[in-house]
Amino acid sequence: MDSGASRVLLNSKYITKEDSNRKTISASKGVNGNISGMDITKVELLDFNGIQLKNQELITLDLSQLEEALKMDIHGLIGYELIQDYDLIFDYEKLKITLINLEIFDRYKNENLSEASLQRVPLELEGHIPVVNAKVGDFTYSFGIDCGAESNLMSETLFEALKKETKKIKTDELIGA
Secondary structure, eight states, X not given: OOTXXXXXXXXXXXXXXXXXXXXXXXXXXXXXXXXXXXXXXXXXXXXXXXXXXXXXXXXXXXXXXXXXXXXXXXXXXXXXXXXXXXXXXXXXXXTEEEEEEGGGHHHHHHHHOTTSOOOOOOOEEETTEEEEEXXXXXXXXXXXXXXXXXXXXXXXXXXXXXXXXXXXXXXXOOOOO
């Protein structure tokens, strides 16, 4: 799952070359600049545990680098377009994500989360990225939430202003769309 991806991305490694519904995209932008090798493939049905996309054109991209880095097969990334109509609960201890239909959240909360300590954090969408405002030192900053990100990413223009408020600073090589 990648809330930082606006759309569902399929790993082109698992899409056959003979697919006649494939269209080529020249490039797109990612955290490292331009990303090449993206195609669009029409898929009749994508079913994510009952959440479905039917007759959709989905982006395909070679995700081999991500598979190698994480040492696992990755057939695709679930992006915003598939989860936009659901509340999400991330349980990092259990490595579990729960998607809840917005219409039944209150009932779900009463039945399943009555003992849990929940905290609502107001956010706004900027495009497809959920953004929260947080105070750091004397200033308020906007932070995008990307559940697919492996590292925190900070604008270079803000680094000097936030450096004294930041711990365990290190440089990381980012791979991603």
